Amino acid sequence: MIDSTIYNCNVLTLPKIHNRAGNITALNNSVDLPFDINRVYYIYDIPGGEMRGGHAHKELQQLIIAVSGSFDITLDDGHNRKTVSLNRSYYGLHIVSGIWRDLSNFSSGAICLVIASHRYDASDYIRDYQEFLKHKGR
Ligand code: TYD
Numbered sequence: 001m002i003d004s005t006i007y008n009c010n011v012l013t014l015p016k017i018h019n020r021a022g023n024i025t026a027l028n029n030s031v032d033l034p035f036d037i038n039r040v041y042y043i044y045d046i047p048g049g050e051m052r053g054g055h056a057h058k059e060l061q062q063l064i065i066a067v068s069g070s071f072d073i074t075l076d077d078g079h080n081r082k083t084v085s086l087n088r089s090y091y092g093l094h095i096v097s098g099i100w101r102d103l104s105n106f107s108s109g110a111i112c113l114v115i116a117s118h119r120y121d122a123s124d125y126i127r128d129y130q131e132f133l134k135h136k137g138r
Contacts, residue, residue: 004098035117061117069110076100078136
């Protein structure tokens with residue numbers, strides 16, 4: 001089990017197949033990812049100034065990619081915080097379980113691709129920050 005701190009949330013450089021007609025990034029289970037994929041979703045048409053996230057997950061791990069445009073992700077493990085800016089299609093931020101995240105500063109036309117370790121489960125969310133701190137034993 002991976003430690004549930006912001007120091008275990010790293011930006012991975014994803015494989016890029018380049019030719020003169022452009023780039024392809026392919027993500028294969030067990031090869032390119034720190035967990036197996038069970039769900040993929042993407043967030044788009046984000047109005048200027050809006051924030052997303054504002055929750056933690058008990059079990060879910062995610063890899064977050066700015067496939068277009070840019071945005072910032074602030075990570076919080078109940079003890080430390082850090083902000084990561086994503087602005088390239090070949091970078092992926094791995095967020096381990098038990099991390100509070102806020103997404104902000106979306107550029108116009110940004111698309112946030114999320115690769116997830118589990119299918120959607122509303123009971124995996126912690127949406128109250130005080131409850132999150134309790135969950136972390138703080
Ligand atoms: P939420 O995860 O809160 O969005 P964000 O973290 O981007 O702010 O999800 C927003 C809504 O969409 C919420 O009502 C749950 C629903 N939803 C699904 O039904 N399936 C999913 O896979 C996801 C990610 C969200």
